[in-house]
Amino acid sequence: MQNDHVKSAEELALMRRAAAVTDDVYDHLLSCVREGVTEKELADEVLKKTRELGAEDISFDTIVAFGESGAEPHHVPTDKPLERGMLVTVDMGAVVGGFCSDFTRTFAFGDVGEEERSVYDIVYRAQKAGIAAVRPEVMCRAADAAARDIIAEAGYGESYIHGTGHGVGREIHEPPTLNPKSEETLAAGQVVTVEPGIYLAGRMGVRIEDMVLVGEGRPFSRHATELLTLR
Numbered sequence: 001m002q003n004d005h006v007k008s009a010e011e012l013a014l015m016r017r018a019a020a021v022t023d024d025v026y027d028h029l030l031s032c033v034r035e036g037v038t039e040k041e042l043a044d045e046v047l048k049k050t051r052e053l054g055a056e057d058i059s060f061d062t063i064v065a066f067g068e069s070g071a072e073p074h075h076v077p078t079d080k081p082l083e084r085g086m087l088v089t090v091d092m093g094a095v096v097g098g099f100c101s102d103f104t105r106t107f108a109f110g111d112v113g114e115e116e117r118s119v120y121d122i123v124y125r126a127q128k129a130g131i132a133a134v135r136p137e138v139m140c141r142a143a144d145a146a147a148r149d150i151i152a153e154a155g156y157g158e159s160y161i162h163g164t165g166h167g168v169g170r171e172i173h174e175p176p177t178l179n180p181k182s183e184e185t186l187a188a189g190q191v192v193t194v195e196p197g198i199y200l201a202g203r204m205g206v207r208i209e210d211m212v213l214v215g216e217g218r219p220f221s222r223h224a225t226e227l228l229t230l231r
């Protein structure tokens, strides 16, 4: 029996187009980053550019979070101005032909502190491990654990407050779910996100997210996950 949410070649092509639009929108967003720009202004640019590039729409309300706001995984953009030394988290996606993309990066604006760099490195390694664990016939909770264990071993287990990922397709969130309680098993041809994060209330947050085709193991996005610092 074919597993639910396995994508056809045509569906995958649409998802790759949605991810490519998001990649280009992210380039545009980076070009808009300057001292004093607000979270709302960057989120508005995402909406405008996504439509300009031919997508039907954004796939969910864009998250842009500066500094301590990064500690809220679902932060709603505000008029807060960007200052040097802040981390910036952007979570966004596009809809093309009815299919969604989902993408998150955290980058630095100017020099960030030692803790920011070290937390980033832990999430970076956790995300790589999570992607490597996304293989056919692997239990979703095992893929979650691959990422979660790295964060826990680094002492931030209590600060990883959500699951490692979810299926994506016509819906932005669809089965299977990658979390510690999931009873599901990954199947070749599913597309899931891998998006670990660390959230330190009142201080900072880091999340890195890519879509991955189960059985392929390569992120849809062309954007690297090493810490990017904008000057």
Ligand SMILES: [Mn+2]
Residues within 6 Å of the ligand: 102, 103, 193, 195, 209
């Ligand atoms: Mn996601």
